[in-house]
Ligand SMILES: [Zn+2]
């Protein structure tokens with residue numbers, strides 16, 4: 111447990127991907143089985159224990175700590191597992207050996223809900239603070255250390271000097287603690303193979319367009335598409351099953367069962383945008399967000415927020431790999447395939463015709479619909495290459511809009527921000543009152559975050575659970591992509607992807623923007 | 638019946654004021670007569686007429702604030718001496734916080750109050766160890782007044798730094814530490830642990846190192862970090878003020894491991910948010926257990942909390958029948974172990990932003 115706690119600690123404190131990889135490779139090289147595989151599965155969220163939940167930790171905290179001191183500590187630290195791990199009181203005379211990671215995982219998986227509190231409390235008594243943190247994170251899930259399944263696969267590939275695609279092929283056929291996988295990688299056994307498994311293929315990514323470069327390009331050599339405001343997904347359907355992957359190689363089919371169902375019986379690897387679509391109209395991103403937040407959506411949510419995939423590329427048709435073909439050729443195959451198969455919940459992302467860059471710029475400037483983030487430019491002859499090659503694909507985002515708003519409420523963030531007030535609700539003036547128009551939790555530097563956190567703590571005028579109401583005195587310049595009608599906001603409008611672009615300590619709150627200014631920015635479709 | 642300290646030790650806008658003695662303790666603004674607990678900038682401010690403190694604190698103040706700004710007249714008082722000021726008996730007892738730091742013991746007409754300033758009770762090779770003084774009112778800080786703050790032994794944290802140097806022998810280990818107290822303690826602990834290689838020091842830390850040396854606290858082979866070349870610093874320890882560990886100065890170094898010595902490093906999200914890869918939980922302030930043990934040791938029926946997490950400490954004191962009072966002293970803070978620094982945002986400096994404890998580079 112201690113070694114896993116050390117690994118977790120290092121991963122938490124290492125922002126750099128390469129250093130994370132180095133720590134993972136070291137773990138793979140030195141940790142004995144089965145803790146090695148169990149640890150990797152814990153990091154990527156493959157382990158989940160039904161009987162052990164956050165409520166258990168609260169119960170234990172209530173039994174072993176003073177409620178006032180616990181509340182004050184939790185308020186400061188912001189993360190439940192970390193609070194309890196730090197303040198867990200030592201118990202005299204405990205000198206049992208700390209449990210191994212595998213023993214903990216086995217016990218968590220097999221013990222009943224009623225027996226668990228006593229067992230976990232006894233473990234906590236034997237562990238040091240960082241091991242307590244690791245244990246509690248294991249129980250609540252969500253390590254949030256920036257280690258995805260994909261990163262683990264890359265670490266394995268680098269450690270054993272093989273292509274990561276080989277790991278991807280083997281992955282569906284193994285499970286924690288991955289004994290068969292390590293047997294193969296260390297020459298003791300054959301490669302585990304899921305027969306024709308629906309595995310993830312790294313997608314091709316675009317670079318931001320530098321508009322100055324545009325003049326050097328020939329518009330006839332490029333195709334334009336709308337850049338949809340959803341999330342990039344890969345639909346993989348084979349004879350053995352169907353899976354929906356995120357751009358980073360995380361499986362997200364559980365949250366979108368209707369898409370997985372629509373893929374049944376198909377045989378293809380498709381690249382597209384996951385959206386919420388109602389009667390052909392793309393819903394605001396916040397609607398999709400609600401689906402993404404749910405591990406398993408209820409019937410009502412699925413009915414009211416129907417998911418849809420808008421396709422723009424094809425990697426495999428049947429079992430045939432067509433990634434080597436040019437964009438135009440793949441597109442033709444995709445169109446023909448779509449017309450023939452006519453799958454539910456999928457359609458084609460249309461090309462945007464243009465003959466000059468000026469014309470395309472005007473089209474981009476005129477697009478204010480909710481579902482559009484800008485344009486994609488793709489070279490007509492570009493093969494499908496994993497990663498972010500320089501040159502063939504560009505994203506050309508819309509210019510952001512800005513607004514001077516007043517900070518109204520603040521809430522603590524998650525993960526590395528959990529001890530800071532980093533989620534901000536801001537509003538604009540309607541007559542004499544401020545009405546909230548959005549929430550932002552990005553755009554600021556760490557220094558600005560520290561400053562904002564302190565400002566909020568010093569200017570709190572009310573508390574509602576985790577939310578603090580603040581003095582209406584701080585103006586924030588907010589950048590956003592679009593304004594949309596919203597019945598969920600008292601102001602009647604919602605902003606798309608708002609982020610803090612500047613802290614305007616130079617501007618009095620009374621001079622912040624008014625609601626009329628926001629209404630003037632509503633996109634035509636939502637007006 | 639001796640007079641209750643609240644009748645003669647008052648909280649004013651300038652800070653704690655001893656009425657019969659006619660002096661302030663760690664006043665916020667220039668006053669006629671000041672007793673100073675220690676040299677950190679939130680306690681030792683410029684412009685007083687007469688200043689009473691330990692010789693070490695006077696030397697630190699003079700070096701930090703400049704000749705003539707650390708009191709028009711200075712009077713040194715040793716830890717074993719006593720002084721009568723307007724009928725108030727004043728003694729200074731070690732606070733264990735930084736070199737020269739003192740608790741101010743005030744006795745008047747049979748009542749005794751102790752103003753402890755900032756303190757810690759564990760061993761520190763660079764300053765005298767805290768001594769509890771039984772009293773009627775104990776005035777305490779509560780910087781780390783939450784049960785999540787339990788500092789491990791500083792020697793263990795230094796061992797982690799040395800272990801990291803073994804694992805990453807090519808990487809420069811940049812340790813953030815405040816100029817007064819923390820730096821010298823980290824250096825002394827490294828030397829105690831047998832690390833005798835040259836240690837490279839940011840220019841902002843040199844003046845305080847020199848003051849410590851003048852009081853006989855030697856810290857081994859120290860070299861300026863600014864002139865040393867990149868190669869010499871590979872695998873070396875470089876120590877600098879906390880504000881410098883993420884700036885261009887640190888980025889010039891060879892693939893640095895960023896460490897920070899601070900009690901706040903106990904909370905890993907705090908460490909992460911500051912980009913610290915190797916948090917070293919080393920503090921000059923008492924942790925939760927030290928605070929509570931001290932309240933028991935001084936056995937005062939009443940405790941006044943100057944700043945920090947006063948709610949929790951007062952609650953814990955109340956559970957043991959000790960009356961607590963929050964003084965909410967302004968201008969006091971965790972300045973020597975600051976959480977947030979003034980950001981570089983548009984417009985004016987934020988309210989309440991104070992100058993940092995370090996010397997200007
Ligand atoms: Zn201090």
Ligand SMILES: [Zn+2]
Nearest residue numbers: 677679755970
């Ligand atoms: Zn202080």
